[in-house]
Amino acid sequence: MSFFPELKHLCPDTEFFGVGGEDLQHEGVELLYHLKDFSSMGFSEVIGKIPFYKNALKKIEAEVIKRQTKTAILVDFQGFNMRLAKKLSKLGVKVLYYVAPQAWAWKAHRAKTMSEVAHTLFTILPFEKEWFMNRGVKQVKGIPHPLMLHFKDELKNIPARPFGSWNEKIKILLLPGSRKFEVQSLLPNFIKAIDLLKKDFNVEVHLVRVSHLDPSLYDYFQDKVDVWYENTDIVKALKEAHFIMAASGTVTLSCGLFEVPTIVGYQGSLLNEFVFRNFIKYTGHISLTNIVHEREVFPELIQEQVEPHKMYGILKKWIENREVYEEKKRLLKETKNLLSGEDFSVASYMSQVIHE
Numbered sequence: 091m092s093f094f095p096e097l098k099h100l101c102p103d104t105e106f107f108g109v110g111g112e113d114l115q116h117e118g119v120e121l122l123y124h125l126k127d128f129s130s131m132g133f134s135e136v137i138g139k140i141p142f143y144k145n146a147l148k149k150i151e152a153e154v155i156k157r158q159t160k161t162a163i164l165v166d167f168q169g170f171n172m173r174l175a176k177k178l179s180k181l182g183v184k185v186l187y188y189v190a191p192q193a194w195a196w197k198a199h200r201a202k203t204m205s206e207v208a209h210t211l212f213t214i215l216p217f218e219k220e221w222f223m224n225r226g227v228k229q230v231k232g233i234p235h236p237l238m239l240h241f242k243d244e245l246k247n248i249p250a251r252p253f254g255s256w257n258e259k260i261k262i263l264l265l266p267g268s269r270k271f272e273v274q275s276l277l278p279n280f281i282k283a284i285d286l287l288k289k290d291f292n293v294e295v296h297l298v299r300v301s302h303l304d305p306s307l308y309d310y311f312q313d314k315v316d317v318w319y320e321n322t323d324i325v326k327a328l329k330e331a332h333f334i335m336a337a338s339g340t341v342t343l344s345c346g347l348f349e350v351p352t353i354v355g356y357q358g359s360l361l362n363e364f365v366f367r368n369f370i371k372y373t374g375h376i377s378l379t380n381i382v383h384e385r386e387v388f389p390e391l392i393q394e395q396v397e398p399h400k401m402y403g404i405l406k407k408w409i410e411n412r413e414v415y416e417e418k419k420r421l422l423k424e425t426k427n428l429l430s431g432e433d434f435s436v437a438s439y440m441s442q443v444i445h446e
Contacts (some may be wrong), residue, residue, distance in 0.1 A: 091110075091113075091114065091163075091165060091188075092236065092239045092240070093435075093436040093437040093440070094113075094114065094117055094119075094437075095117060096435070096437035096438075097436075097437040097440055097441060098117055098118065099437075100437055100438065100441035101441050101444055101445070104444060105120075105157070106118065106119045106120070107119060107120040107121075107122060107153065107157070108120075108121070108122060108123075108150070108162075109121065109122060109123045109124075109125060109127075109128065109146075109150075110124075110125055111124065111125040111126070122146075122149060122150060122153060123146060127142070127146075128143075128146075128167055128170065143169075143170055146170070147170070147173060147174060147177065150174060151174075151177050151178075151181075154178060154181060154183060155181065159178075159183055160183065160184065160444070161183065161184045161186065161209075161440075161443060161444045162174075162175075162178050162183050162184070162185050162186065163186045163188060163440065164185060164186070164187050164188065165188050165189075166188075166189065168191040168192070168200075171187070172191065172200060172203060175187060175203075175204075175207040175208065176203065176207055178207075179206065179207035179208075184209040184443055184446075185207055185208050185209050186208075186209060186210050186212070186440055186443060187204065187207075187208045187210070187211045187212065188212040188233075188436075189212050189213060189214045189233070189236075190204070190211050190212065190213045190214070190215075190218050190222060190230075191204070193222075194217075194218070194221050195374060198225075201221075201222055201225035201226065201227065202225065202226065204222065204227050205222075205225065205226035205227045205228070208227065208229070209229060209443065210229040210230070210231060210439075210443065211227050211229065211230050211231070212230075212231050212232075212233050212436070213230060213231070213232050213233070214232075214233060214234070214235045214236065214429070214431070215235070215381065215382055215429075216232075216382065216428045216429070217384065218230075218232070219231075219232045231432060231434070231436075231439065232431045232432045233431040233432065233436055234429060234430055234431035235343070235429040235431070237340070237343055237344060237347060237429070238347070238426065238429050238430065238431075241325065241344070241347060241348075244325045244329075245347060245348070245426060248329070248348055248349055249329055251332060251349070251350075251419075253412045253415045253416055254412075255332065256332045256409070258292065259292050259293070259294050260287075260291050260292065260293045260294065260332055260333070260409065261293075261294045261296055261317075261330055261331050261332045261333075262284060262287075262293055262294070262295055262296065262331065262332065262333050262334070262335065262405070263296040263297070263298070263327055263328070263330070263331035263333070263334045263335075263350070264277065264280050264281075264284075264295065264296065264297040264298070264315075264334075264335055264336075265297075265298055265334060265335070265336035265337060265341050265345075266280060266297070266335075266336075266337055267300075267337030267339065268300045268302075268303070268321075268337075268339070268341075269303075270303060270304070270307065271357075271358075272337045272357070273300075273303065273307050273308070274307065275357040275396070276335075276337050276355050276357060276396060277307075277308075277311060279355070279396050279397070279398050279401070280335045280355075280401070281295075281311055281314050282398035283335065283398040283399075283401035283402045283405070284314070285314075285398075286398060286399065286402040287402055287405055287406065290406065291409060294316045294317065295314060295315050295316050295317070296315070296316065296317040296318075296319065296327055296330060296331060297311075297315045297317070297318055297319065298319045298320070298321055298323070298324055298327050299318060299319070299320065299321070300321050301320060301321055301322075317330075324341075324344065325348075328344060328345065328348040328350060329348065331350050332350070333350065333351050333352070333353075333405055333408060333409075334350050334351070334352040334353070335352070335353045335355065335401060336352050336353070336354055336355070337354075337355060337356065338354050338355065338356040338376050338377060338390070340378065342354050342377045342378055342379055342388060343377075343378035343379055343382070343425075345379065345388070346378070346379030346382070346387065346388070346422055346425040347425050347426060347429070349419060349422040349423060349425070350422075351388075351408050351415070351418045351419070351422070352379070352388045353388065353389050353391065353401050353404055353405070354376070354377040354380075354388045354389065354390045354391065355390075355391045355392075355396045355401075356376060356390070356391070356392050356393070356396070357392075357393055357396050358393070375390060376390055376392070377390055379422075379425060382425060382428050382429060383421060383424070383425070383428065385421075387418065387421050387422065389404050
């Protein structure tokens with residue numbers, strides 16, 4: 091919550107409590123739960139934590155009543171916060187919902203719920219404001235995507251990387267994900283694609299490893315990687331790369347913002363695949379860069395499509411075909427503008443609501 095320090099300054103007499111990490115705790119927020127307690131990914135993990143989420147809802151609701159809370163700022167974690175928003179709205183609490191659930195992808199009925207429970211809904215994707223307003227949400231504010239704020243200074247100086255800038259050495263960055271199953275499934279295929287590419291070109295392999303994962307996950311590939319980065323060095327890695335192969339996730343939007351042509355891969359568990367194919371109607375893009383552009387800018391390879399020869403073919407075309415590469419770069423240059431949001435201060439707006 092990059093706006094929070096300013097919000098706290100504007101509301102010096104306001105007591106803040108809830109769920110957060112070290113940053114909010116350092117800012118004086120009283121934590122009922124640490125953010126890491128809520129961490130889960132995929133349907134199988136969420137199911138196992140249902141009892142915890144139910145107890146957390148009860149505890150937060152009880153604290154809201156006890157403290158006579160007037161305003162709530164709900165950030166991300168949509169499944170939980172949607173339920174919390176309903177409870178808080180019934181208690182007369184003004185709900186500032188930051189940021190909008192991806193109801194346009196699945197669970198479109200959430201738009202109706204949002205129209206009933208949210209005082210203000212904040213959106214971060216260019217088409218979302220109109221989408222929610224058309225479905226009855228009255229107060230919608232479009233804000234810059236959090237990555238735009240996170241990389242605010244770094245995005246002012248992006249390397250040009252014109253076609254052929256890799257003539258001596260092609261630098262390919264691997265971002266195999268932040269979870270064990272992602273690295274285990276994607277990294278071997280990424281490396282096999284690189285091995286094919288090395289038969290035709292001089293390739294230097296870069297890889298960002300994630301600090302919270304067991305280092306042994308990467309041990310088998312020590313001899314295959316030329317340059318290693320820690321996840322804290324992601325900006326340097328993005329600026330150095332000519333091309334990227336990445337796991338689907340928020341990092342793919344970083345790839346788009348730094349204007350690096352990227353292949354996006356996703357391989358999930360059999361349970362997650364079963365649920366997705368049988369119970370979710372969403373048929374659009376999975377990569378955030380593609381979602382923002384509303385078209386395929388980054389090739390998306392899902393499940394069995396994550397195949398080395400296919401990735402090799404895509405990379406080879408980008409390397410050899412000037413027209414294809416320059417069109418890709420032209421589209422990527424538009425990413426920042428699409429994510430710029432409206433010109434207003436989130437902190438000032440929220441402070442006004444708090445003081446109403």
